[in-house]
Amino acid sequence: MKLSAASLALIAALFSAAPVIAADYVIDTDRAHASINFRIKHLGFSWLTGRFDKFKGTFAFDEANPDASKVKVEIDTDSVNTNHAERDNHLRGKDFLDTAKFPTATFESTSVKVDGDKATIKGNLTLHGVTKEITIDAARVGGGSDPWGGQREGFTGTTTLPLKDFDINFNLGPASQAVDLTLEVEGVRQ
């Protein structure tokens, strides 16, 4: 039997499309192998660090087709923690996160470009009621079988958010206009 050029092209297209169903991973917040950390300059003198203690998320990742990766994260803004109770209440208030009005921040990727072990993740971050496209510089830390019968993948990512972009206008001084985010993510394959 002879195959026409057209049917060959069709078969080739089917084969290349077949294996792109990326594996789904749930970010391991249950056992806290993931964290959303931030830092901002204090008066220009030092770095103040904090994190969001409560969040959840999933990602899709396939080593064979990493550009098809996707990630989605939901953050409980009330869980902001800078290790100082009164400051955290201030951060929850109207001057900053206004968590009563905006209890959730979300990030959903729109594109992933992989270059070796590094990746550029673009996506929409909704924070303080404002949705903006942000770019996360990410890197794969490692992945494979864990000792308990599961499959895990881990990544690290960084980005910088100007506070004004998200309509947070409390004046912390000229050195403190933007906050750096560092995301440490480990997912367990479902």
Added chain:
Amino acid sequence: MQIRDTASGYGLTTRAIHWIMAVAIIGMYVLGLWMVDLNYYSPYYQSAPNLHRSVGILLLILLTVRFGWRLANVHPADDELSTAERWAAKLVHWGFYPLLFALMISGYLMSTADGRPIEVFDWFKVPAIIEDKGMEKTAGEIHETLANITMLVVLLHAIAALKHHFFDRSRVLTRMLSGSPKS
């Protein structure tokens, strides 16, 4: 000078504590509202909350003393008031205690939720009893709500006192100012 309360009027202790707390509690409300709106570069950004916390702890101590003093003293007769007014007065006067205790304790719990003590000026420190990071959110909301309720009750209390003074020509206000006529 009468120290203790009698059936005919308030002693000096009750009157002094009453007016110190009246001024301090209203002052704390204004200070609280003002300090949470200060900008970061205000010279009072740190000292105003320090003052608020310090005075708050002193008020908690004073409230405890006052509660003990109230239980240990007879209350001046309220026979100039109607039965309904007497019950309303009792409700407001006794209601102040749980309200103020809850207000002050919620402030303490908010500030000490991370385990840090409250420094009362630079005299002494009150340690955290319950360290529960995250508790400060609920404690803070309760503190704000109870502060507003307290001001409403203070207003009601003051209006009632002025009404008894000017309309009923009763001695309920003057006896808190100048004590018993016989002393």
